[in-house]
Structure formats: C-alpha cells, structure tokens
Amino acid sequence: MKLVKLEFRVGGVEDFNLNLTLKPSFVSSLYTKSGDSWIKVSGLLAGDLVVTYVDGVLTVYSKACGDGDLLREVALCETGLWDEPPRARISKLKGKLREQVEALSQLYPGVRLSISPHDFNCIFIAVVLSKRTRYDVFVKRWVGELWRRWMCDLEVLAKLSISDLKPVGSSYQLQDMLEALRDFVNLDVDLTDVAEARRRLMACRGVGPKVADATLLFTTKSPWIVPCDTHLKRVSKRLGWVNGDVRMPSKQLCLRYYCDECMSKYGECLKVAIERLFPGFGGWVQTLTYLFGSSTCRAQRPLCERCHPTLAEYCVEARRRPLSSRRRSKDFV
Template sequence: MTDEEPAVNISGGTAGGGITAEFDPATADTRAEEIVDRLGELYWQKTYGGRDAFTCLVRTILSQNTSDKASQPAHDALIERYDGEGIDLAESLAGAEQSILAETIQPAGLYNQKSEIIIDTAEWVLEAFGSAAAFDEFVKDEDPAEVRETLLEVRGVGPKTADCVLLFAGGRGGVFPVDTHVHRIYRRLGIAPADADHEAVRAVLEREVPAEKCGFGHTASIQFGREYCSARKPACLEDPEACPMADLCEQVGVYPETGEVVDPAEAPEAETRG
C-alpha cells in the first residue's frame, strides 16, 4: 500500500469505468461477499481499468511464477528499452532480438521462456489487430467473454492473465482473477471446495461476490494473503484471533493445535466435505 490512502474506499472508480461500492459486512448476501466487505474495512482500493491493454498483458506475463518485487524491475527495464513516444510497443517487441529481450527481463525469472512468449504475443497482436492501440480498443470495447476467449487462445496466456487484462485494462466489473493467493485463501476459508482448481474458485467468487466488488476482492485478497493468510505460516497458527477473518474461516488444512499446514485439497476434512 502507499502512504497516500484515500479517505473513502472506491471500487473501480469512474476513471477506470468501475462502479462505486459500499462495504458493509452486515448487509452481505453471501459469506464470500461478507469476506470481501471485511477486506474493504482493512484496505483501500485502487482504480481499475485505464491501463494500456498490451502493456498490461506484457506486465502480467512477466509476473507469472514470480513476485512483484522481481517482475517490476524487469517490466521497467523492458519499457525503458522498447517503449517510447511515437513507438508502438507491440511493433517494437515483435521485432526484438530474443536474446536481448531475455537479458532485459532477467530479474523476472524464466526469462528465455517469457521473452519468447512476449515476442510471439506481440506478433499475434500485430497480425490480429494491426497495433497495440487497436488491441487496447478491443479489450475495452468488446464483450468480456469474447475478449477472454480470444486471450486464452494465445500461447502463455492463462485464465489469470486474461482476467487481469480485463480488470486492469478494461475496467470490467465481475472479473475476479485467481492467483495463488486467491486460490489458497478461498479454499482455506471454505468458500470454494477444497479440491477446486483455479477456474472453479473463480466461478464461485464471480457468482457470490457482486460485480462491482470483484476487482477490489482480487487485489485485497492478495494483500490479505501476504499479511495474514500466507501459505506456510497463516496468522491463526500463533493466535486464533490474530486474523480478521477468524470467525468466518473454516481453516481447511490449518491446524493451530499442531502447527501443521497443508494444502486444503490434502486436508483430511476435505474428503468429508465432498
């Protein structure tokens, strides 16, 4: 979070095409919404939408299988080398030398694979849309389902990447990207089935969380996962009351009595939940 926090939480924001949302756990219709509403009391919200779609796509590819701390320098170095005034980033990257691009994005890890995917993606954007600007219009103006389906046909673009483009570039409501944090948290909470894959978790959240709260739910859940509900040492292990979701959580796969933590899908109680 930044030091400049707004006084009021706003989900989306008019600049990004989002819809203002109010967060009151007492009025939530589902437990998933109650959790997101409680997150709304903990964290302030960014504006969603308005980012350049191709730049957002590249940024999300760089973030795959690594942390923001590692991927951000790679993104900054890529933009410094390949982007500039009057330059179409897709055209610039489509013509990039793969070895030089790989060296540029090395901090992000898997740089050889990611550099190939980025070049292929840039070539696809030019072939299918003609320019990064035209791709941006497609993402922001066309039916979200069509945009998502189109993106998923691109090598190296999975559901989370496609959803992040829809959210952060398109400003689309009702999109709840599922990364490793979201996948873990909502199965651990008992909101989604313990053995649910990423797409099944997404389906549950997009069904049970109001559309205008989904974008915030995604970013706030990531923050919550980092601060409270980490993979190996969730806050409840040391103090059951340390977690702000303690009364809403089923602790699937978390055992404070023994200090053991397992993936929810491997929890013995997951079998009895069906």
C-alpha cells in the same frame, strides 16, 4: 504550458486508500512512488502526471494534458475513484460473506480497482511477465527497462529476438512474452466485448485464463472479472467459499466452451464460483484476497496472529491448528 490541477475530496480511509489501491494493480507498473506522490513514468501522460493523496484529498497535476476531460478520466481510472466505494459493495452481501468481506476490508481499508484503459499495451506486457515470479522484485524492473528502450510498442517488441532482451534479463518469462506478443499483433481484439476479448487473448501462446482475466480486469471497467491465482484459491478454501477440490479455470476448456456450457459439463470452476458469490464485483474481492493471501494467509507458515478474528472464526485451516497457535492480532482484540 499551464499546469492543470484537479482535486477530489474522497473521505475517510475506509472509503479510499491510494497506496493500497495501486499496490495490487498492474497499473502500479506505470508509476514510481516518491513520498506521498505517485509519478507516472510509462504510458499515456508519462512524465507529466503526478498524483498525491493527503488528508482525504486526492490531487492530480499535469502540464502536457490540455484536455481537462481526458485528464479527469485518466485520474479517476488510474486512482480507482471510478469504482464504487468498498462500503457500497459490502452492503450488497449478507450473512457470513458480508462478515468475511467486511473483515478483509478492515484489514485493507479503502481498496478500489485501479485500471488503465488507455494503456492496454503496457498492462498486457506486465501481466504476461508476471507468471510465476515476484511482481515487485522482477516484473517492475523488467518493464521499466523495456519501456525505457522500446516504450509500450507491441509491434516493435514482437520483432525483437531474445538476444535483444539480454540487457533486460535472461528469464524465461521474457521469451514467453515475445511469443505472446508475436501472436497478439496478428489479432483483432475488441475490448468492448470482454467475453470475446478473453478468448482472443487466450489464443496467444503463454496466455491462459489468469493472464487474460487480469489484463481485462485492469484495462476495462469490468469489476466482475476474476483472475484466479493461488491466493484466491487458498483463501476461498480456508474461508469455506468453495470446496477443497474446486478446479482452476482451464485454457483448453475456456477456449472450447463458453462458461455456461462448460459449467453444465464439468461443474463450477473457481472463477464461476467467485462470480456467483460476489455478483458484479468478484475482481475487487480477488484483489482483497491477493493482499491477504500474499502477506498473511500464506500457503506455508501462515501468519495467523495477524488475521482478523472474524476470518479466524471461519477459517478451516485455523480450526485444525492447536489453540495455542491461534493468536489474535492485538489490533482487533
């Protein structure tokens, strides 16, 4: 079969960074990295899609995909190039929000949203497994073994017992996955209506707002969806985006009310606040806070010396610390 090659000239690192785009995305669970190349190992075109990014040129190779339009669509979605460049989003902001998001984008340049609309099953499994555990260490290992044995077939996986999963692991996340899948296979989820799809996903055992929102963020072209995790909450509080007592989205309330009705009764949750501050692209901002919060702005012993000076100026936590502990990164002096 003839090798198909697509090339996309992207521009500078501030516009696109393949590694930083895939790292925080659950789409990375479908790939393995080798040198400058990302090789797809699960889902659509598994074993036959290779992506490289060198000197501003993204190159995509495939033999099995004879449909050039499909290959282009998969490539654009999974590399994040379907998404608008960071500078376009930053230009929509004003005042301190613009300064803060621009600083985050300088720390993590070229981040786009990598999504995989053709691999919903795989992404849903990876997100469900990610609860309260380390994605790079455990989730990627679990899904690699699951997909090697049973592919991304939800019907097959839902019929397994916990003893069937012993070769994969013994963590409670695997038991939770089975329960969620057994509920999900009996649902009819229409991904064209993300608000209703969110509620249907949350009808599954073990699926709350964060799991539902992350699944939809990474499987639909909906950059406004905001999965609320501890990193987003911590960074948002420290930068003054939300009050210290902001509440996280609640599964009970999300199933009972739509957002407007819930907000009128209980006030804004973190999700609604971020959607209001960053209309249309809250999911992209959440991705930046995940990178920042997991590596630098940590809950315990934050690495303030690595922080961008603009962020440090606004940080509530930094102002509480002695001046001697507020060392600035040499990269931004």
